[in-house]
Amino acid sequence: MAARNPLSRRRFLAGAAGLSAAALAAPPVVGQARPRLVVVGGGPGGATAARYAAKDGAIDVTLVEPSRHYVTCFHSNLFLGGFRSFDSLVHGYGGLEKAGVRLVHEAAAAIDRDRREVVLAGGARLPFDRLILSPGIDLKYDSVPGWGREWEEAMPHAWKAGRQTQILKAKLDQVPDGGLIVMIAPPNPYRCPPGPYERVSMMAHVLKATGRGRAKIIIVDPKEKFSKQGLFQEGWESHYPGMIEWIAPDISEGLKSVDPKTGTVVTGFETYANAALVNVIPAQMAGAIARDAGLADASGYCPIDPASMASRADAGIFVVGDAAIPGDMPKSAFAANSQAKVAAMTVRAELIGARAFPARYANTCWSLIDIDDAVKVGGRYAPADGRIKEVEGFISQTGEPPELRRGTQAENIGWYDGITADIFG
Ligand SMILES: Cc1cc2nc3c(=O)[nH]c(=O)nc-3n(C[C@H](O)[C@H](O)[C@H](O)COP(=O)(O)OP(=O)(O)OC[C@H]3O[C@@H](n4cnc5c(N)ncnc54)[C@H](O)[C@@H]3O)c2cc1C
Secondary structure: OOOOOHHHHHHHHHHHHHOOHHHHHOOOOOOOOOOEEEEEOOOHHHHHHHHHHOOOOOOEEEEEOOOOEEEOOOOHHHHHOOOOOOHHHEEEOHHHHHOOOEEEOOOEEEEEOOOOEEEEOOOOEEEOOEEEEOOOEEEOOOOOOOOOHHHOOOOOOOOOOOHHHHHHHHHHHHOOOOOEEEEEOOOOOOEOOOHHHHHHHHHHHHHHHOOOOOOEEEEEOOOOOOOOHHHHHHHHHHHOOOOEEEEOHHHHOOEEEEEOOOOEEEEOOOEEOOOOEEEEOOOEEEOHHHHHOOOOOOOOOEOEOOOOOEEOOOOOEEEOHHHEOOOOOOEOHHHHHHHHHHHHHHHHHHHHOOOOOOOOEEEEEEEEEEOOEEEEEEEEEEEEOOEEEEEEEEEOOOOOOHHHHHHHHHHHHHHHHHHHHHHHO
C-alpha cells in the first residue's frame, strides 16, 4: 500500500519540494518541521485516526472538534433501557492530548482544497499536508413531512447522542401504562443498521420492568427488511409479546406526515393519534463539512478508495466513518475505528515513509434485546472490485441457548470498554 497512488504521491512530493505558497505564508506553528495532519471530527473515526497517526510524534497532528466531551451513540440504547448510566457514555479528550494530539475545540467551517487549509469557524486557517475527515452524519430534517429541526425536542431523534438522548429518556419515562410510542425508522443508508430495533427492545424492556407492559410500540418503517430481523422478532415475541409491532411499507403504504403538536403520525393506511412519544429517526447524509468540500456524490455520502480510505475526489483527503461510503461495511463505531486505522497507516506511510500493510477491516454490531439476551452480526472486509467487500461474515442464530446469549452480552460490554480506550486513549 505504500505506493497507493503514484499521482497523489508525486503531487505531494512536488508540493513539499517547492513548498506551496500557502505553506510558506502560514504562521509558524509548533513542530513546523514535521509534516502536518489535520483531523476534523473527534468521534470514533477522527479520534482513532488522530491517536494512531500521532503515535511516535513524527507527524504534527491537530484534531478539530467543537465539543470538549464526546457522548457515544453506541450503548445509548442501553442507557434508555436502564443498563448504563448517562455519565458512562461520556468521554474526554485528555488521552489524545497525552498522546501528542493538539486539540482545537472549534468547528471547521470549510476546507480550502486549493490552499490545503482547514478554515475554522473563527476564521483561523490550519494548513495541512494530509486531512482526515470524520464528521459523522447530518440529519435530513426535511425527510419527514411535518417534522423539522424546530420539532426535535417534541419528537426527538436521539440519533446524535447528548441532549437528545436525555430528552428521549425523559419522554420514555413519562409514557403511561397503555400509552403509545411510534418510531419512524430511517431509510438506508443510515448510521447503525440494528440501532432502531435495539432501541425499541430497550424501550419495551424498561416499560415492562416498570409496570407499563400494556404500552405499545409501533415501528413505521420505509424498509422492507432490517438488520437481524429474525433475531429481533424472535426476541420481541418471547420477551415482549404484543408490545412491539413492526409495520412494513407495503402494509403502512408509507409515512404521510407527523404532527408534533398533537403526537399524530399519519401513514397511507392508518392514523396513530395521541402518541405519548414519537421517535423520528430521519434520513441521513454525510456531515456538511465533507459535502461542502465537494467530496460527496449524489447519495450524500463520500466515495473512498477502499485500499486507503482516501477520497475519490481528492487523494490528499481521507474520509472515514459514517460520512464515507463503506461498501459492505455498516455505518458503525466499530467500522469507523477500523477505517481510521487504515487511513492513519496510509498517512504515516505517505508522510514519513512508515510501513504500510494491505488494508483490512472488521466490524461487529451487538444488540441487546433483554437482560442477558444479546445478538451480534459482523464480518471481516478487504478491498475488492473497487469497494470494501465482505470476505467473511457471521450472525447469531435464532433459538440459541441462554448461556450463549449471555456470553454475547459479555462480549458487548467488553467491546465498549475496549473500543473507547482504543479511540480516546
Ligand atoms: C442509537 C445508536 C446506537 C448505536 N450503537 C452502535 C453500536 O452498538 N456499535 C457501533 O459500532 N456503532 C453504533 N452506533 C453507530 C456509531 O455511533 C456511529 O457509527 C459512529 O459514531 C460514527 O463515528 P464517526 O466518527 O463517523 O462520527 P461521529 O461519532 O458522529 O463523530 C463525528 C464528530 O465530528 C464532529 N464534527 C462534525 N462536523 C464538524 C466540523 N465541521 N468541525 C469539527 N468537528 C465536526 C462532531 O462534533 C462529532 O464529534 C450507534 C448509533 C446510534 C445512533
